[in-house]
Amino acid sequence: MNRVSTLPDFSRLEVAMDQWSAPFWQAGGEHRLVMPRCTACATFRWPPGPFCPTCRAKAVAWVPPGAARIHSFTILAQPGADKDAPPQWRMPTLVEFADAPGVRLVSVLIDAPCDAVAIGDPVEIVWQPAANALVPVFRLRG
Ligand SMILES: [Zn+2]
Secondary structure: OOOEEOOOOOOOOOOOOOOOOHHHHHHHOOOOOOEEEEOOOOOEOOOOOOOOOOOOOOOEEEEOOOOEEEEEEOOEEEOOOOOOOOOEEEOEEEEEEOOEEEEEEEEEEOOOEHHHOOOOOEEEEEEEEOOOOEEEEEEEOO
16 A cells, blocks of 8 residues: 555644744744754753753753654554545654754654655654644655
């Protein structure tokens, strides 16, 4: 069977933002991925929050987290519109980054052959429109 992962419909997804995550979504609106890194001890703070989990400092710099690769994934079949329609294949994926140890972003992998994906595969970001923001999804790089 030729199973290829597809993009979920995000058109009605309202992204929840707060004062700590707003810079992430603002940069995403410009197709840039940045994450908060503590300016005192260099720990990435993900998800964004008011204090560093390591040293309790408040200040952060928003920086790119480096090259992305698959940390983990699963494959789901979403039923088609009727009983004879083929399913849509979805791949919820945890993405990790070369320069941000311990940081994992929950996303989806799109346009991927489901039977040929492996943990550690390099991926690249594709920003997709939701109701109030662009959201990061990924596809295999190369
Ligand atoms: Zn810190």
